[in-house]
Amino acid sequence: MEIEDKFDVPAEYQVPDLGGLPGSTEVVGPKTYQLVALYFDTPDLRLAARGITLRRRRGGTDPGWHLKLPKAKGARQEIVHPLTRSAKIVPAELADLVLAYTRGVPLAPIAELDTRRAVTTVVNGAGIRLIEVADDRVKGTVLGGTPHVERWREVEAEIIEGDEKLLKKVGKRLTKAGAVPADAASKLARLLGAAGAVSEQPRAEAEPGSAGEVVLSYLTAQAGALLAQDPRVRKAEPDAVHQMRVAARRLRSALKSFKTIVKGTENVQEELKWLGGVLGEARDLEVVRDRFASRLDALDGALIVGPVRTRLSSDLLDDEHEALDRIRDVLGGERYFALLDALDDLVATPVLTKAAREPAGTLDAVAAKSWRRVTRAYGAAQAKEDAAEREHAMHDVRKAAKRARYTAEVIGMTRMAKLAEAVQEVLGTHMDGVVAQERLAAEAGNARRAGEDTFTYGVLTGLERAGAERAHEEFPRVWEETSEAVARLL
Incomplete structure (x- = not known):
């Protein structure tokens, strides 16, 4: 630097x-x-x-x-x-x-x-x-x-x-x-x-203090954040894939939530979903590799048997590098360039609705609607009699909470964003534990076929199961407290 x-x-x-x-x-x-x-x-x-x-x-x-x-x-x-x-x-x-x-x-x-x-x-x-x-x-x-x-x-x-x-x-x-x-x-x-050779990047101007100004400012910032992470992703710098993926998700969420302010963005939303998926594989491998490394560092050395560190670190890192190579291929392609062009156009010449001229305070209703989407998703999940179906439906609750969080961030409702994040975090902890168990089972199978001791995989699986169960048990309390706090805000 x-x-x-x-x-x-x-x-x-x-x-x-x-x-x-x-x-x-x-x-x-x-x-x-x-x-x-x-x-x-x-x-x-x-x-x-x-x-x-x-x-x-x-x-x-x-x-x-x-x-x-x-x-x-x-x-x-x-x-x-x-x-x-x-x-x-x-x-x-x-x-x-x-x-x-x-x-x-x-x-x-x-x-x-x-x-x-x-x-x-x-x-x-x-x-x-x-x-x-x-x-x-x-x-x-x-x-x-x-x-x-x-x-x-x-x-x-x-x-x-x-x-x-x-x-x-x-x-x-x-x-x-x-x-x-x-x-x-x-x-x-x-x-x-x-020499008068350079023109400034075109930017749309909305009425000061309007809903359009708030939304366009956020979209401009996130489009810039996505672009700024591109060189860092190509260099495989730490956390770069995560930051680029977050920018893509925030953009998509804002375009979905504020379609009454900026219209005609359905294709951009789909392409942002595609880009987030491309980035997801490498990011998920990075997360699980760091997770297992922390787990192993915290274990008593006597509980670590066999080349478990190699399988859960360097082997996963090899997979991560392969995923990064696939990302680089995508970042050099016409589809990605077309998305960047579309984001430039969105920032420069957005199609604003009449609602964009309304005062910024009118956006609070969008935050309230976003939270109602979370409560509906939770109600639908709890109505499922089958435990597996109910757990799958809770994933929709987490996605709705994340969207509510991003929506609140756009408007500047910091407290609301924190509350939605609390729901997202607890459900995420549970889901991460479930995914980690699945990965450990796969790696233990590879180790078993190679004639290696799988004792440590069992220890790690137990820790992940316990963590996931704690998050599952904690969620009703978090949901109740969060729901009451949101009701007071809205």
């Missing part, structure tokens, strides 16, 4: 003395470098429109290919790849990470930045670099047609091994000397903005 502050400075700017900062003992530099960076994008600048930069840079201390993804909580994710022989072909690994943005459109050089950089480094007593301040004199050229050239100067302060508190103090010294926070997020954004 890259954490930095950027400043615009006049041509005559003098970088101030950075000595005496807390925790530092020395200021090294300035040391000068010449950097030449070639930037890549689609012809219609799809990466730039999303705040993404992809470049091949020569010179300085970190030559190579650099992909910078948009900021999240103040930090930009930077992915580095060694220089390749070709200066005009983007490495496949990086091109793949931006597929959700390019959607298969070829990448080509769109700009060149020639930078004379003077680097000053704040160092502590152990010789560790804390903060690096780069004073850049830049010549930028937009390529294609008649080249557009811009020249400017800017200063960047970046955390190396320091912290944000120290970065803030450095920033104060820079601004006191005449620097001002930069308007553009990157050099490329500044160059393309000056």
